[in-house]
Amino acid sequence: MEQSSLTFRYKELERAWDGEKVYEVFIGPQHPASGHMRFIVRLDGDIIVNVEPDIGYVHRTMEKLAETKEYIKSIPLFERATIIDSNNITLGYVRALEKLLGIEVPPRARYLRTLLSEINRIASHLYGLGLAGIFINHSTMFMWGFGDREIWLQLAEELTGARLTHTYSIPGGVRSDLPQDFKDRALKAIRYMERRLKDYMKIFFNNPVTVARYKDIGILKKEDAKRLGIVGPNLRASGVRYDARLVEDYGAYREIDFEVPVREEGDALSRLLLRIDEIKISMDIIRQVLEKIPDGPILAEKYLRLIPPKLRKTMEETGRVKFPGLFASLRPPPGEATARVEMGHGEVFYHIISDGSPKPYRVRIVTPSFRNLLLLRYLPVGHRFMDFPAIYGSVDYFPPEADR
Amino acid sequence: MVCPLMGIVLVGNLEESARKASRWFLEKPPIRNLRDWAISFSLWPVHFTTSCCGAEFAAASCPRFDAERFGFLPFLSPRQTNLLLIEGTLTRKMAEAAKIVYQQMPEPKFVILMGVCALDGGIFHNSYNIVRPHELFPVDVFIPGCPPRPEAVARSIIMLQRKVRNSKYIWGDGHEPKGED
Amino acid sequence: MNLREKIEEKLKDIATSIEYPRPDLIVIAVNRDRIMEAAQRIVELGFDHLASVEGVDLPKENAIEVIYHAESYEEELRNTIVELKTRVARDDPKLQSLINVWPNALYLERETWDMLGVVFEGHPELKRLLLPPWWDDIPPLRKDYKVKVEGIIVGTK
Numbered sequence: 001m002e003q004s005s006l007t008f009r010y011k012e013l014e015r016a017w018d019g020e021k022v023y024e025v026f027i028g029p030q031h032p033a034s035g036h037m038r039f040i041v042r043l044d045g046d047i048i049v050n051v052e053p054d055i056g057y058v059h060r061t062m063e064k065l066a067e068t069k070e071y072i073k074s075i076p077l078f079e080r081a082t083i084i085d086s087n088n089i090t091l092g093y094v095r096a097l098e099k100l101l102g103i104e105v106p107p108r109a110r111y112l113r114t115l116l117s118e119i120n121r122i123a124s125h126l127y128g129l130g131l132a133g134i135f136i137n138h139s140t141m142f143m144w145g146f147g148d149r150e151i152w153l154q155l156a157e158e159l160t161g162a163r164l165t166h167t168y169s170i171p172g173g174v175r176s177d178l179p180q181d182f183k184d185r186a187l188k189a190i191r192y193m194e195r196r197l198k199d200y201m202k203i204f205f206n207n208p209v210t211v212a213r214y215k216d217i218g219i220l221k222k223e224d225a226k227r228l229g230i231v232g233p234n235l236r237a238s239g240v241r242y243d244a245r246l247v248e249d250y251g252a253y254r255e256i257d258f259e260v261p262v263r264e265e266g267d268a269l270s271r272l273l274l275r276i277d278e279i280k281i282s283m284d285i286i287r288q289v290l291e292k293i294p295d296g297p298i299l300a301e302k303y304l305r306l307i308p309p310k311l312r313k314t315m316e317e318t319g320r321v322k323f324p325g326l327f328a329s330l331r332p333p334p335g336e337a338t339a340r341v342e343m344g345h346g347e348v349f350y351h352i353i354s355d356g357s358p359k360p361y362r363v364r365i366v367t368p369s370f371r372n373l374l375l376l377r378y379l380p381v382g383h384r385f386m387d388f389p390a391i392y393g394s395v396d397y398f399p400p401e402a403d404r
Numbered sequence: 405m406v407c408p409l410m411g412i413v414l415v416g417n418l419e420e421s422a423r424k425a426s427r428w429f430l431e432k433p434p435i436r437n438l439r440d441w442a443i444s445f446s447l448w449p450v451h452f453t454t455s456c457c458g459a460e461f462a463a464a465s466c467p468r469f470d471a472e473r474f475g476f477l478p479f480l481s482p483r484q485t486n487l488l489l490i491e492g493t494l495t496r497k498m499a500e501a502a503k504i505v506y507q508q509m510p511e512p513k514f515v516i517l518m519g520v521c522a523l524d525g526g527i528f529h530n531s532y533n534i535v536r537p538h539e540l541f542p543v544d545v546f547i548p549g550c551p552p553r554p555e556a557v558a559r560s561i562i563m564l565q566r567k568v569r570n571s572k573y574i575w576g577d578g579h580e581p582k583g584e585d
Numbered sequence: 586m587n588l589r590e591k592i593e594e595k596l597k598d599i600a601t602s603i604e605y606p607r608p609d610l611i612v613i614a615v616n617r618d619r620i621m622e623a624a625q626r627i628v629e630l631g632f633d634h635l636a637s638v639e640g641v642d643l644p645k646e647n648a649i650e651v652i653y654h655a656e657s658y659e660e661e662l663r664n665t666i667v668e669l670k671t672r673v674a675r676d677d678p679k680l681q682s683l684i685n686v687w688p689n690a691l692y693l694e695r696e697t698w699d700m701l702g703v704v705f706e707g708h709p710e711l712k713r714l715l716l717p718p719w720w721d722d723i724p725p726l727r728k729d730y731k732v733k734v735e736g737i738i739v740g741t742k
Contacts, residue, residue, distance in 0.1 A: 059533050533717070
């Protein structure tokens with residue numbers, strides 16, 4: 001088989017920075033961007049020849065720690081990988097675990113999971129857009145993005161009780177039911193956000209400064225995106241219609257009518273605009289979920305039966321699940337399961353190997369930022385140094401997620 | 405050189421004496437109070453995000469919680485800042501960077517540990533790649549929580565301000581906090 | 586011809602086993618020296634990038650299992666994950682690098698080397714990725730690297 005063009009390009013680069021006129025710029029790990037990673041940028045004059053991302057500054061050894069904990073305890077552990085998108089990242093783990101255990105999730109729980117996933121996705125995109133603003137020193141976008149994110153965090157807090165670390169999805173269902181008046185407040189938030197998105201377009205996306213900094217910068221071709229296994233909005237901005245929500249049967253996405261936004265340009269501006277499109281789609285999904293949500297239990301029948309009757313009664317009244325004691329030592333049968341879930345940043349992949357004991361034998365998690373790390377290496381080459389923050393901002397890279 | 409008006413005798417190198425005189429001057433009560441008041445409202449943390457608590461730290465300095473009303477403005481270069489916030493887990497690789505950042509900051513400097521991971525490991529307490537930041541830096545305020553809410557960050561700033569205004573810190577090479585909040 | 590038949594036809598002469606543990610998962614086990622060939626044939630089927638490279642330490646069998654998960658963005662293939670696995674000896678874990686077959690193995694293989702000490706021959710940059718550069722202990726994801734274990738197990742039947 002012939003060598004792929006991407007590998008070839010890599011070799012070419014190596015030759016290029018052998019020369020004497022190349023000099024190195026070390027960026028980070030303390031730098032004005034979102035921190036916790038380092039770049040070694042090699043420059044020829046003002047042109048970037050090679051970028052070497054140096055990660056591992058936030059490596060908290062989650063895969064090893066998951067082997068020392070019971071299955072259920074790893075949910076709060078993995079949540080800390082992407083704290084801004086915590087339901088989506090744990091949902092993958094919970095899905096893989098459910099496949100191993102062979103549990104069906106009741107419909108109401110599936111809808112509630114979808115609801116929180118989409119709230120998380122919007123918050124995560126606003127975080128990314130805010131950072132993309134501050135990367136080119138556009139403080140207004142940063143402040144607006146982070147300020148409007150609080151609305152979605154508030155909604156998530158009402159639903160789950162925590163701003164960021166929800167630990168909402170558990171094997172077999174979710175932890176608490178919809179609070180009263182949630183629908184009204186969610187719809188109000190959607191109306192507010194729709195108005196704000198128009199403001200965003202006015203002040204940021206149609207701003208000539210932004211367009212000059214982001215347009216036609218860091219173009220990712222469709223073929224390259226496929227071969228490099230790029231995920232999430234970065235992939236869809238290059239014209240590939242792929243989304244783990246279409247692939248994996250999780251949440252209520254099979255029953256909800258939604259479209260995956262795709263853009264063809266593949267440059268930094270389209271990656272940002274795609275996030276705006278996704279926010280719109282997510283708000284539409286939330287609307288549908290709130291309309292369609294069926295009544296019923298929020299935990300699988302298999303586990304509901306294990307809860308003592310008295311506790312079950314209070315559970316029905318308050319709408320909150322008290323963990324049955326069994327959860328502390330779930331014993332899935334030996335085997336393996338994989339799950340893919342679409343996070344705000346892209347697709348997260350889980351692979352669990354069970355040997356029948358209450359602790360997993362091996363948990364493999366590949367996060368979207370880790371897969372998108374290749375972009376930070378391939379995209380800036382050939383651009384001016386000035387464009388480097390713009391490319392970094394448009395990729396929406398989240399270091400704790402990549403390092404785990 | 406003799407400086408009778410100030411009440412102290414300064415002898416020897418001119419530069420050294422001038423530094424001593426200014427130090428003495430700054431430590432005198434009315435000036436010192438003014439100085440502490442000014443420092444307490446210009447606590448500028450260095451933009452050094454160590455882990456996931458950074459998301460809540462960012463929320464604290466953004467519109468809803470607006471820590472800037474306490475004179476708390478995240479700044480980019482360690483040379484112009486006086487507050488180091490360790491946001492969450494400090495890994496072994498990051499600890500090396502944190503030490504350099506701390507050494508680069510001018511006096512007086514303060515350290516706030518944010519999140520239970522920074523306190524004593526938290527959920528990652530048995531991880532092989534983390535350090536306990538209180539073994540590296542003299543710490544002024546600890547914020548518990550995983551992650552602490554932005555209100556907690558705001559409260560820690562107020563606590564640190566109170567500490568500074570009560571002159572519970574020493575300006576100099578041996579920066580050691582007196583007591584703990 | 587459905588996907589399973591295609592895979593069986595293409596890989597039956599080099600695979601030691603082909604299993605279907607779940608509807609969305611195809612597990613192909615090959616010998617260590619045929620891994621490159623198997624990977625190329627999987628790419629020809631359309632699974633053109635990797636979702637993950639992982640290593641599983643099996644001290645009892647004195648082996649490390651290296652697992653590649655390949656996926657595709659094409660509409661007809663995207664529901665399936667192809668798992669390609671092989672075993673290398675635990676005391677001399679060497680494997681051919683698949684970086685020329687799947688370009689995004691660059692960081693995934695490097696991480697596997699970092700975490701389990703599997704040496705990928707032909708990989709251009711096997712150096713520390715997540716661990717600190719001065720790390721000199723045994724690779725942490727091996728089972729004999731012990732960390733303190735906490736935990737209360739609630740007894741159930």
